[in-house]
Amino acid sequence: MELFRDLFISGLTKGSIYALIxxxxxxxxxxxxxxxxxxxxxxxxxxxxSLIAAMVLSQLGMxxxxxxxxxxxxxxxxxxxxxxxxxxxxxKPLRDAxxxxxxxxxxxxxxxxxxxxxxxxxxxxLIFNNIVPDIGFLEPVSHIVNKTxxxxxxxxxLLMAALTFIIKCTRMGMxxxxxxxDRDMARLTGVNIDRVISTTFxxxxxxxxxxxxxxxxxxxxxxxxxxxLAGMKAFTAAVLGGIGSIPGAVLGAxxxxxxxxxxxxxxxxxxxxxxxxxxxxxxLIVRPGGLMGESQTQKV
Amino acid sequence: xxDNTHNGEGFHLGRELKASLLAALWLVLxxxxxxxxxxxxxxxxxxxxxxxxxxxxxxxxxxxxxWRFLLARRDMIRQSKAQAEFDGxxxxxxxxxxxxxxxxxxxxxxxxxxxxxxxxxxxSIPFWASPYTVNIMITAFIYIALGLGxxxxxxxxxxxxxxxxxxxAIGAYTYALLNHYFxxxxxxxxxxGALTATxxxxxxGFPVLRLRGDYLAIVTLGFGEIVRLVxxxxxxxxxxxxxxxxxxxxxxGIDLNASVKPVLLxxxxxxxxxxxxxxxxxxxxxxxxxxxxxxxxFRLENSRLGRAWLALR
Numbered sequence: 001m002e003l004f005r006d007l008f009i010s011g012l013t014k015g016s017i018y019a020l021i022x023x024x025x026x027x028x029x030x031x032x033x034x035x036x037x038x039x040x041x042x043x044x045x046x047x048x049x050s051l052i053a054a055m056v057l058s059q060l061g062m063x064x065x066x067x068x069x070x071x072x073x074x075x076x077x078x079x080x081x082x083x084x085x086x087x088x089x090x091x092k093p094l095r096d097a098x099x100x101x102x103x104x105x106x107x108x109x110x111x112x113x114x115x116x117x118x119x120x121x122x123x124x125x126l127i128f129n130n131i132v133p134d135i136g137f138l139e140p141v142s143h144i145v146n147k148t149x150x151x152x153x154x155x156x157x158l159l160m161a162a163l164t165f166i167i168k169c170t171r172m173g174m175x176x177x178x179x180x181x182d183r184d185m186a187r188l189t190g191v192n193i194d195r196v197i198s199t200t201f202x203x204x205x206x207x208x209x210x211x212x213x214x215x216x217x218x219x220x221x222x223x224x225x226x227x228x229l230a231g232m233k234a235f236t237a238a239v240l241g242g243i244g245s246i247p248g249a250v251l252g253a254x255x256x257x258x259x260x261x262x263x264x265x266x267x268x269x270x271x272x273x274x275x276x277x278x279x280x281x282x283x284l285i286v287r288p289g290g291l292m293g294e295s296q297t298q299k300v
Numbered sequence: 301x302x303d304n305t306h307n308g309e310g311f312h313l314g315r316e317l318k319a320s321l322l323a324a325l326w327l328v329l330x331x332x333x334x335x336x337x338x339x340x341x342x343x344x345x346x347x348x349x350x351x352x353x354x355x356x357x358x359x360x361x362x363x364x365x366x367w368r369f370l371l372a373r374r375d376m377i378r379q380s381k382a383q384a385e386f387d388g389x390x391x392x393x394x395x396x397x398x399x400x401x402x403x404x405x406x407x408x409x410x411x412x413x414x415x416x417x418x419x420x421x422x423x424s425i426p427f428w429a430s431p432y433t434v435n436i437m438i439t440a441f442i443y444i445a446l447g448l449g450x451x452x453x454x455x456x457x458x459x460x461x462x463x464x465x466x467x468x469a470i471g472a473y474t475y476a477l478l479n480h481y482f483x484x485x486x487x488x489x490x491x492x493g494a495l496t497a498t499x500x501x502x503x504x505g506f507p508v509l510r511l512r513g514d515y516l517a518i519v520t521l522g523f524g525e526i527v528r529l530v531x532x533x534x535x536x537x538x539x540x541x542x543x544x545x546x547x548x549x550x551x552x553g554i555d556l557n558a559s560v561k562p563v564l565l566x567x568x569x570x571x572x573x574x575x576x577x578x579x580x581x582x583x584x585x586x587x588x589x590x591x592x593x594x595x596x597x598f599r600l601e602n603s604r605l606g607r608a609w610l611a612l613r
Binding site: 035045048049051052053055056059074078081082085100103116117120121122124126127129232235236239270271273274277278280281284285288 | 326329330331333334335337338339341344346454460507508510511515517518519521522523525526529530533
């Protein structure tokens with residue numbers, strides 16, 4: 001039972017991180033039907049920016065929650081800028097090209113960003129000092145839930161709520177839903193398509209940056225390659241839940257996190273990644289529309 | 301980077317320079333944290349590299365200027381073409397379909413001779429080139445064969461298969477494992493590897509091909525990852541260390557480097573004495589594979605199956 005509890009907790013943590021990244025995939029896919037392969041790299045850049053911001057800011061004398069928050073703000077800002085720029089450079093000129101062209105462009109962007117970070121930072125793993133401060137009321141249960149996991153859950157839940165609010169209740173959210181349903185019609189009614197697409201990229205990248213910061217604190221190491229597998233898993237999660245659907249992405253991410261965690265615990269940790277992809281194939285064959293199938297798909 | 305500023309208005313130097321300057325500044329802002337600070341992996345301290353930002357700015361300015369210039373030029377060319385089409389063809393001007401020199405060679409009556417010359421030139425490579433060149437050519441030809449195969453899947457039938465390279469790995473590991481554990485030679489493993497990949501392709505293909513478009517892409521991507529992860533985690537394949545000392549292909553049991561090489565060195569004055577003839581043999585094999593593949597692909601595209609593939613799109 002203790003094993004089950006630990007696996008459940010680590011699955012929930014993994015699932016939360018996947019959810020943060022998967023949302024970016026699913027939002028972009030919902031709006032321009034593009035698999036944004038560079039999204040995993042935005043997450044990786046978020047992790048690196050957090051690492052550097054944490055070092056610089058702590059040298060300037062910051063500490064505690066203030067440090068965590070300001071690092072988060074810096075990482076979100078920079079990743080959002082990267083997301084915006086990537087869209088402008090790699091996808092916008094190809095908006096009217098064939099389906100394959102932006103996809104290849106995305107793969108190229110992903111390789112470019114990986115190599116960029118490898119070149120300007122380091123090809124090796126870097127140590128990421130956990131900057132999450134101690135939480136008093138977690139001390140008695142710290143052998144079960146550590147502070148980083150707790151922060152990951154709370155942050156993810158808050159961000160989901162915020163995102164749902166943005167999409168349901170703001171003008172921009174309404175415009176995003178409109179563009180997802182029918183781009184041409186939205187344009188005819190006066191929606192600024194370019195702005196909506198840019199906002200989608202900015203929002204998705206911001207969420208990925210938070211994921212990057214949190215995974216850095218959780219795993220305590222980063223390298224330039226972490227974005228690849230995380231991006232693939234997150235996209236798997238988005239497809240699992242039915243791509244284009246926001247609750248679907250969260251559900252898919254949690255399913256993926258749990259199944260990976262339990263597979264690692266009960267089968268073999270060597271094959272936890274294999275389990276994720278086998279699960280993906282099985283679900284897509286059984287339910288090609290994903291868990292939250294087409295009928296109730298609510299595209300962003 | 302935005303391309304709505306120069307729609308048919310030509311190329312204004314001042315405005316373009318200002319835009320490039322802004323792009324360069326944006327690039328500096330964007331790359332500032334990752335370029336200006338580097339983490340010293342040894343002691344965990346920070347290394348400051350502010351001067352690098354100057355290079356980033358200069359590079360960004362030049363590249364952005366070039367990019368904008370090319371975009372403007374493209375628009376101008378498009379515009380003049382549209383204008384020309386609007387005006388109708390000039391009297392006496394006759395324009396056929398666009399041709400490249402490859403088309404010219406292929407459609408001329410010297411086609412057979414031209415192809416023979418190219419073939420002979422390719423065959424002669426190991427007799428004068430350095431071992432390095434031969435290695436590069438082998439890699440290039442492997443990519444050609446891979447590209448031809450991928451073109452059938454993605455290009456002709458339009459199925460976006462991102463796990464194609466998994467079959468490359470399966471073929472490689474079939475030979476490696478059979479050679480390592482059973483001592484089988486290259487020529488037996490060549491069809492066996494193709495067979496294994498075919499069987500796995502069928503196993504993957506039947507359930508997965510019901511999916512379309514992006515779902516197919518992600519499932520095949522997942523399949524590729526499964527193959528990679530399984531191969532790097534199994535004990536049989538010795539994990540990430542891989543299998544070493546795989547025997548190169550044999551040539552009717554003749555030791556090429558001992559018996560044939562001295563003869564060849566005498567005949568051909570240009571031949572590099574450092575060349576491993578087993579590498580040269582691999583070069584000829586892959587050359588033959590590429591030629592056979594090209595011929596097979598051409599004939600398949602014009603066959604009943606090929607038309608069915610085209611119809612799939």
